[in-house]
Amino acid sequence: MNPYQAPLKDMKFLLEDVFDATNTWQQLPELADMVDMDTAVAILDEANKISRDLLHPINRSGDEQGVVHDGNKIITPDGFKEVYNQFSAGGWVGLCGDAEFGGMGMPKMLGILVDEMGYSACNSFVLYSSLTAGAALCINAHASDELKQTYLPNLYSGQWAGAMDMTEPHAGSDLRGIRTKAIPQEDGSYAITGNKIFITGGDQDLTENVIHLVLAKLPDSKGISLFLVPKIKVNLDGSLGEANGVTVGSIEHKMGLKASATCVMNYDNAIGYLIGEPERGLVCMFTMMNYERLAIGIQGLGNAQAAYQMASEYAKERLQGVAAGTKPTGVSDPLIVHGDVRRMLLTIRAMTEAGRALSVLTGKQLDLAKYGEGDVKAKASQYVGLLTPVAKAFLTDRGLDATIMAQQVFGGHGYIRETGIEQFVRDTRIAQIYEGTNGIQAIDFLGRKVTGDNLVALTLFIEESIQTLQTLTHVSEKHITAVSERLNALLVTAAYINDNKVAHPALINASAVDYLDAFGYALYGYFWLVMADKSTHHIDKDFSQQKRYVADFYMDKLLVKVDYHLSQVNQGDVSIMQMPAEMF
Numbered sequence: 001m002n003p004y005q006a007p008l009k010d011m012k013f014l015l016e017d018v019f020d021a022t023n024t025w026q027q028l029p030e031l032a033d034m035v036d037m038d039t040a041v042a043i044l045d046e047a048n049k050i051s052r053d054l055l056h057p058i059n060r061s062g063d064e065q066g067v068v069h070d071g072n073k074i075i076t077p078d079g080f081k082e083v084y085n086q087f088s089a090g091g092w093v094g095l096c097g098d099a100e101f102g103g104m105g106m107p108k109m110l111g112i113l114v115d116e117m118g119y120s121a122c123n124s125f126v127l128y129s130s131l132t133a134g135a136a137l138c139i140n141a142h143a144s145d146e147l148k149q150t151y152l153p154n155l156y157s158g159q160w161a162g163a164m165d166m167t168e169p170h171a172g173s174d175l176r177g178i179r180t181k182a183i184p185q186e187d188g189s190y191a192i193t194g195n196k197i198f199i200t201g202g203d204q205d206l207t208e209n210v211i212h213l214v215l216a217k218l219p220d221s222k223g224i225s226l227f228l229v230p231k232i233k234v235n236l237d238g239s240l241g242e243a244n245g246v247t248v249g250s251i252e253h254k255m256g257l258k259a260s261a262t263c264v265m266n267y268d269n270a271i272g273y274l275i276g277e278p279e280r281g282l283v284c285m286f287t288m289m290n291y292e293r294l295a296i297g298i299q300g301l302g303n304a305q306a307a308y309q310m311a312s313e314y315a316k317e318r319l320q321g322v323a324a325g326t327k328p329t330g331v332s333d334p335l336i337v338h339g340d341v342r343r344m345l346l347t348i349r350a351m352t353e354a355g356r357a358l359s360v361l362t363g364k365q366l367d368l369a370k371y372g373e374g375d376v377k378a379k380a381s382q383y384v385g386l387l388t389p390v391a392k393a394f395l396t397d398r399g400l401d402a403t404i405m406a407q408q409v410f411g412g413h414g415y416i417r418e419t420g421i422e423q424f425v426r427d428t429r430i431a432q433i434y435e436g437t438n439g440i441q442a443i444d445f446l447g448r449k450v451t452g453d454n455l456v457a458l459t460l461f462i463e464e465s466i467q468t469l470q471t472l473t474h475v476s477e478k479h480i481t482a483v484s485e486r487l488n489a490l491l492v493t494a495a496y497i498n499d500n501k502v503a504h505p506a507l508i509n510a511s512a513v514d515y516l517d518a519f520g521y522a523l524y525g526y527f528w529l530v531m532a533d534k535s536t537h538h539i540d541k542d543f544s545q546q547k548r549y550v551a552d553f554y555m556d557k558l559l560v561k562v563d564y565h566l567s568q569v570n571q572g573d574v575s576i577m578q579m580p581a582e583m584f
Contacts, residue, residue, distance in 0.1 A: 003052050003053075003056050003057075004051060004052055004056045004117075004120050004121050004306055004309065005048070005052060005309065006044070006047070006048040006051060006052070006116075006117045006120070007305060007356075008044055008045065008048055009540065009543060010353060010356065011044055011113045011356070012041060012044065013531075013534075013535065013538065013543070014113075014356060014357055014360045015037070015040060015109070015110070015113075015360070016037060017534040017535070017538070018357060018360075018530060018531060018534050019109065019360055019361065019364055021037065021040065021107075021109060021110075021364075022036065022037050024107075024109075024364060024367065024368070025107060025367075028367065028368070028371040028372060029371075030105075030371045031105075031107055031367065031371055034099070034105045034106065034107075035106055035107060035110065040110050043095075043106065043110060043114065044110075044113060044114070046090075047092070047113075047114040047117050047118075048117060050086075050087065050090065050092065050117075050118075051117040051118055051120065051121035051122075052121065054083045054086060054087065055083065055087075055118060055121035055122040055125055055126070056121040056122060057079070058077065058078075058079040058080060058083055058122055058125065058259075059121060059122040059123075059124075059125075059423070060420055060423065061077060061078065061079065062076075062077040062079070062080065062122065062124055062125070062258070062259030063124070063256075063258050063259060063423050063427075064258075064417075065077040065078060065258075065259070066258035066259060067204075067251060067258070067259060067260070067261045069248060069250060069251045072247050072248060073203075073205065074202075074203040074204050074205060074248060074251065074261045074263070075205055076204050076205055076206060076259065076261070077259050080125060080206065080259065081205060081206055083125065084125070084128070084158070084206040084207075087125075087129070087158070088129075088157065088158025088159070089158075091104055091157075092114070092129065092158075093129045093132055093133065093155070093156060093157065093158035094133075094136070094155075094156030094157065094158070095110075095111050095114060095133075096108055096110075096111040096133065097133065097136055097140075097152070097155075097156040098136075098140050098152065098156075101140070101148060101149075101152035101153050101156060102152065102153040102156040102157055103136075103152075103156040107363070107367045108363040108364075108366040108367050108370075109360050109363030109364045109366075109367055110363075111363065112294070112298060112359045112360060112362070112363040113356075113359075113360065115130070115295060115298045115302070116298050116301055116302045116305065116356070116359065117302070118302070119298055119299045119301070119302025119303060120302040120303065120305050120306040121302075121306070122259075123256075123257055123260070123299060123302075123303065123427045124257050124258065124259035124260035124427075125259065125260075126299075127200055127201060127257070127260045128161060128201045128204060128206060128260070129158065129161075130292070130295045131161070131162050131163055131164060131200055131201045131292070132155055132158070132160075132161045132162040132201075133162075133291070133295075134162065134164065134288040134291040134292045134295065135155065135162025135163065135164065135211060135213055135288060136151075136152055136155040136156060136162060137287060137288060137291050138213060138226075138275070138284060138285065138287045138288035138291075139151055139152060139155070139213075139228065139275065140152060141284070141287045142226075142275050142276040142284040142287065143228065143273075143275045143276070144273075147228060147273055147275070150234060150238065151211055151228065151230075151234075154208075154209070155211065158207065159207060159208055159209075160207050160208060160209040160210065160211055161201060161204065161206065161207040161209070161210050161211070162201075162210070162211050162212075162213065163199055163200065163201045163202050163210055163211070163212045163213070164199070164200075164212075164213050164285070164288055164289070164292065165196040165199050165202070165212045165213060165214040165215065165229075165265055166178075166196070166215050166285065167196060167197050167198045167199075168180065168194070168195060168196055168197060169195070169197055173436060173437065173440055175215060175224060175282065176224075178194075178215055178216070178217065178224065179194055179217075180192065180193065180194025180195070180196065180214065180215065180216040180217065180267065181193050181194060181216060181217060181218075181219070182216040182217065182218050182225060182227055182272065182274075183219065184218070184219075185271075188273075189271050189272065189273055190216075190218075190227055190271070190272045190273070190274065191269045191270070191271065191272075192214055192216055192227055192229050192245075192267045192269070192270045192271070192272040193267055193268060193269055193270075194216060194267050195249070195264065195265065195266055195267070196214070196264070196265045196267075197252075197264050197265075198252065198262055198434070199212075199262065199263045199264070199265045200260060200261075200262055200263075200434075201260070201261060201263075202248060202261060202262070202263030202264075202265045203231065203248045203261060203263055203265075204261050208232070208240060209230055209231055209232045209234070209240060210230070210231040210246075211228060211229075211230050211231075212228070212229040212230070212231065212246065212265070213226060213227070213228060213229075213275065213285065213288065214226070214227045214228075214229045214267065214272060215227075215281050215282070215285060216272075216281075218278055218279070221278070221279060222279075223278070223279025223280070223281075224279065224281040224282055225274060225276075225278050225279055225280070225281040226274070226275040226276055226280075226281030226282075226284045226285050227272035227273060227274055227275065227281075228272060228273045228275055229244065229246060229267065229270050229271070229272035229273075230244055230246075230271075231243070231244060231246045232244055233271060244270045244271055245267060245268040245269050245270035245271075246265065246266070246267055246270045247265075247266045247268070248263045248264065248265060248266070249263075249264035249265070249266045250263070250264045251263055251264070252264070254430070255426050255429060255430070256423070256425075256426030256427040256428070256429060256430060257426075257427050257430060289435060289436070290384075290388050292435045293388055293389070293391070293392040293435045293436060293441070294359075294362060294363075294366075294388055294391050294392065296392055296396060296431050296434065296435045297359065297391040297392040297393075297394075297395035297396055297431075298359055298395070299396070299399070299428070299431045300355075300395040300396035300397070300398070300399025300400065300428055300431045300432075301352065301355045301356060301359055301395045301399055303399050303402070303403055303424045303427060303428040303431075304348060304351065304352045304355065304398065304399040304402035304403065304428075305352050305356075306424060307348065307402055307403040307406035307407075307421060307424045308345070308348045308349055308352055308402065308406060310406060310410075310419075310420065310421055310424075311344070311345060311348070311405075311406035311407075311409040311410065311421070312345055314335070314409060314410055314413075314419075315334065315335040315336040315341050315345060315409055316334050316335075316336050317334065318334060318335045319331075319332035319333065319334055319335075320332055320333075320334075320335055320411075321333060321335075321338060322337075323337040323338070324337075324338070324339065335409065341409055343557075344405040344406075344408060344409055345405075345409065346550065346553045346557075347401075347402075347405060347553075347557070347558065348402040348405055348406060349550055350524075350528070350550050350553055350554045350558060351398045351401070351402060351524065351558075352402060353531070353550065354523075354524035354527040354528055354531075354554070355394075355395050355398060355399075355524075357524075357527040357530075357531065358387070358390070358391055358394070358395065358520075358523065358524070358527065359391060359395065361387065362384070362387045362388065362391045365380045365383040365384045365387060366380075366384055367380075368380035369381040369383075369384050379460070382456075382457040382460070382461075383457070383461060385448075385449050385457065386445075386449045386450075386457050386458065386461060389441040389442065389444045389445040389449065389516070390441075390445060390516060390519060390520055390523070392435065392436070392438070392441050393432075393438035393441035393442055393445070393513075393516055394516060394517065394519075394520035396428070396431035396432045396438060397432060397438055397517075398520075399428050399431060400425070400428045400429060400431070400432060403421070403424040403425045403428045404425055406421055406424070407421045407422060407424075407425055438513070439512070439513060441516070442512035442513045442515070442516040443508060443509055443512045445512065445515070445516050445519075446494075446497065446508050446511065446512040446515045446516065447501075447508045447509075447512065450494050450497075450498075450515070451494065451497055451498040451501060451508065454498060455491065455494050455495065455498060458490070458491065458494055459491060462487045462488070462490060462491055465487055465523075465526050466484050466487055466488070468526075468530065469483060469484055469526065469529060469530075472529060472530065472533040473533065474532070474533045474536040475529045475532050475533050475551070479529055479551075479555050480529060482525070482555065482559060483522065483525040483526050483529055483559065486518075486521075486522040486525060486559065486562040486563075487522050487526065489518075489522075489562070489563075489566055490515075490518060490519055490522055490562075490566070493515065493518070493566050493569050493570060494515070496569075496570065497511060497515070497569070500572075504572065504573055506573050506576070506577050507572065507573045509573075510573035510576045510577065511568070511569040511572075511573065514565040514566070514568040514569045515565070515566075515569050517561070517565045518561075518562045518565035518566045518569065521558065521559065521561045521562045521565065522559075522562045524554065524558070525554065525555065525558075525559045525562070528550070528551040528554045528555070529551065531547050531551065532547050532548050532551035535547040535548070
């Protein structure tokens with residue numbers, strides 16, 4: 001298999017032609033002097049080289065070797081440390097970090113595309129830096145100036161790493177039952193004691209220190225607070241001191257992501273520092289969690305893209321059978337001539353390229369929410385809330401679908417390790433589970449983001465989308481009408497849910513996944529029409545024609561999935577809830 005190649009042409013097309021990144025950045029003073037399209041293209045080009053030449057070569061070997069827990073040390077696979085040193089030296093850990101503390105200050109809609117390349121090349125490696133970027137974001141948003149000055153520069157440089165420590169053996173998605181304790185000390189710090197599980201990047205041998213953001217409870221407190229707990233104490237002059245009572249009890253033995261250290265963490269009177277206000281830890285942590293949810297959505301997208309490249313190449317090279325309607329000549333045709341293989345490849349491509357549009361749109365709204373002002377900032381914040389659970393759940397659900405379809409293209413060769421495609425299936429599976437299962441994302445989407453404000457944000461988003469569709473001049477009216485009708489149907493069904501959620505308290509929970517899927521398929525229909533329209537004047541006519549071919553496929557074969565999922569929602573929850581629990 002050829003090395004991974006980032007879809008640079010598509011990425012640049014989305015930034016320049018679909019989402020008008022240049023104009024967006026110029027309207028935001030904090031970004032206007034930091035980035036332009038030439039800078040963005042240069043960063044994408046360099047990120048492609050990093051992903052192709054450094055990350056991709058350690059993906060398979062890292063999966064085969066895995067991480068090792070040796071005493072209190074975590075040893076990453078061969079090559080990881082050397083690659084990490086080059087990666088961090090290039091400033092990639094702090095790409096979107098605050099420039100005041102040593103980050104590069106790049107916009108999120110650019111950072112998302114860099115993240116996608118990394119996940120396509122090597123999931124396990126990118127998780128280490130992704131958790132660091134998320135931890136830095138949380139510290140920058142909620143910690144004291146002293147903590148920012150002490151910790152952010154070394155996090156952005158990659159000299160130190162970050163980790164998010166929430167889950168305990170008895171407290172998974174429901175964190176109310178956590179038992180980790182934080183005891184106030186005379187100097188204003190806290191002694192942290194407890195255990196956490198499933199901690200991605202809880203330790204490794206890549207960095208000098210690991211900075212843990214730990215959820216814990218103060219004495220006699222029902223609320224949850226957030227604490228910064230370094231693995232190694234940091235002296236007043238910024239140098240590293242002694243060990244801080246933070247140890248690894250064991251590592252999890254996982255289905256995939258074998259080169260990513262997922263740790264059981266123990267805290268034995270470890271010194272920590274409060275982030276934000278007492279009993280407001282979840283509010284602070286959600287800053288990092290929302291970042292990680294989007295990042296994990298990108299993980300699903302990146303895996304889908306890499307799997308498509310492998311399957312597409314294989315289908316054009318592997319000779320099996322003869323094309324339908326032709327007489328056997330004794331020479332087999334490549335797999336690509338067969339309709340079922342084309343169906344799978346077109347489905348992967350249609351969902352992946354529209355998924356990339358979703359990721360960039362979400363990044364754009366994050367930039368507007370962070371750097372915008374007034375009504376622009378307020379509306380963008382609404383859209384971030386609406387789109388984040390969709391980006392996490394829909395991108396990872398469809399990402400797993402894509403890797404399985406790509407594996408199917410390989411036939412029996414897809415089930416053996418040597419081809420490499422099965423690793424993407426294993427690595428992608430966790431993305432539907434961690435950072436809040438996709439069912440939880442769907443419940444958040446429908447229960448809080450759609451009906452929580454009585455459809456205000458959803459209505460505004462759909463009205464704007466339909467208005468945009470009406471401005472398109474290079475796609476058919478039939479397709480514009482088809483997508484507009486589905487978008488309006490989302491509002492009708494949402495109104496039904498909103499009107500009945502009190503009388504039927506299980507309705508949202510029982511309907512959420514189908515509603516989120518309906519929204520995702522309708523939104524992708526919108527993206528495909530916009531992309532087909534905007535590609536008309538692209539300098540590369542083959543690129544434009546490819547967009548039209550895939551858009552036609554999406555309209556004919558995939559848009560109809562909106563109808564199926566809405567029909568499931570409109571059937572209500574009676575048949576789901578009526579059977580007694582003891583009969584299961």
